[in-house]
Amino acid sequence: MIKVIVPATSANLGVGYDCLGLALDEYATVYFEEIATGLEIIGSEEAYCNEDNLIYQAFLKGMQYLQKNCTGLRITMDTNIPYTRGLGSSATCIVAGLAGANALVGSPLNKYELFDLATQMEGHPDNIAPAIFGGLCVSFMEEGKPNMIRYGIKKDLLFVTLIPDYEVNTKAAREVLPNQMSYADATYQMGRCAALAKAMEIGNPLILRKACTDKMQEPYRKHLIPQYEEVKKLCQQQDMITMFISGSGSTMIALTQEETDAKKLIEQIQMLYPTWDCRLLHATYDGVQCEVI
Numbered sequence: 650m651i652k653v654i655v656p657a658t659s660a661n662l663g664v665g666y667d668c669l670g671l672a673l674d675e676y677a678t679v680y681f682e683e684i685a686t687g688l689e690i691i692g693s694e695e696a697y698c699n700e701d702n703l704i705y706q707a708f709l710k711g712m713q714y715l716q717k718n719c720t721g722l723r724i725t726m727d728t729n730i731p732y733t734r735g736l737g738s739s740a741t742c743i744v745a746g747l748a749g750a751n752a753l754v755g756s757p758l759n760k761y762e763l764f765d766l767a768t769q770m771e772g773h774p775d776n777i778a779p780a781i782f783g784g785l786c787v788s789f790m791e792e793g794k795p796n797m798i799r800y801g802i803k804k805d806l807l808f809v810t811l812i813p814d815y816e817v818n819t820k821a822a823r824e825v826l827p828n829q830m831s832y833a834d835a836t837y838q839m840g841r842c843a844a845l846a847k848a849m850e851i852g853n854p855l856i857l858r859k860a861c862t863d864k865m866q867e868p869y870r871k872h873l874i875p876q877y878e879e880v881k882k883l884c885q886q887q888d889m890i891t892m893f894i895s896g897s898g899s900t901m902i903a904l905t906q907e908e909t910d911a912k913k914l915i916e917q918i919q920m921l922y923p924t925w926d927c928r929l930l931h932a933t934y935d936g937v938q939c940e941v942i
């Protein structure tokens with residue numbers, strides 16, 4: 650049996666639309682076991698217990714790429730990563746399925762080959778890179794192939810993760826974005842994106858605060874999160890370094906270096922929105938891990 654562990658990821662970090670992504674210390678564990686025949690899926694929501702399951706689709710893609718077959722498969726999933734909330738659940742499934750197939754046939758593929766295959770499925774590399782390599786990844790596409798470089802993350806940065814009780818589907822959240830932006834806005838964005846990555850690495854709260862003001866996607870997507878403005882105001886009152894939409898939402902992440910401030914914000918949000926799931930997360934350097942058990 651193969652055991653695969655994949656971290657949750659937060660893409661964009663405000664200004665890094667489709668190119669920045671960070672691995673967080675919340676994980677999905679997926680077991681792959683070859684069986685005599687058929688497909689068994691355990692631990693996923695009922696709606697995903699069929700052949701359309703994204704983990705299974707990625708597993709099939711991996712097998713097809715490796716030109717291998719499997720008689721039947723049991724997939725068992727144990728996850729703390731919420732679906733369709735902006736914490737990279739789709740990337741987790743894709744990476745798990747491909748890594749599971751690879752490990753089942755003796756791991757012929759390296760992480761860069763998995764990165765390429767997984768990005769083909771997800772369509773953009775920003776969640777896939779940290780799900781595979783861990784840490785803070787800057788990625789870009791060249792001639793249809795993903796490339797990435799990894800930054801460090803200052804250890805004391807805390808990610809206060811506020812998960813609403815409703816979904817925001819990535820496809821829908823991409824449809825609300827305009828097709829073009831001006832040179833002035835592109836310049837605004839590039840400077841902040843480059844500065845943000847370095848500021849995360851060295852832990853510079855002043856630059857993080859200024860750099861994390863996005864013009865490319867948050868102004869359009871905030872309308873999909875009715876509590877966005879209220880949460881943002883609360884984060885400012887609580888002196889959080891910054892707050893951004895995680896991936897395509899609905900999750901929002903506030904950044905702080907003070908654990909007491911993080912806990913206070915969580916208390917306030919839980920009083921206001923008792924059905925939300927609030928977690929205090931940290932960055933992790935652990936990308937996907939596979940083990941034969």
Ligand SMILES: Nc1ncnc2c1ncn2[C@@H]1O[C@H](COP(=O)(O)OP(=O)(O)OP(=O)(O)O)[C@@H](O)[C@H]1O
Nearest residue numbers: 697703732733734735736737738739818819896897
């Ligand atoms: N446990 C699961 N089993 C099967 N499919 C899943 C599972 N979790 C997520 N998915 C698939 O991933 C889709 C969610 O992907 P989507 O990109 O909308 O959200 P996300 O990856 O959680 O957020 P983001 O990309 O913004 O970080 C679901 O509709 C489903 O197809």
Ligand SMILES: N[C@@H](CCO)C(=O)O
Nearest residue numbers: 660666667819896897
């Ligand atoms: N960069 C992606 C992340 C979500 O998959 C987006 O914002 O649409």
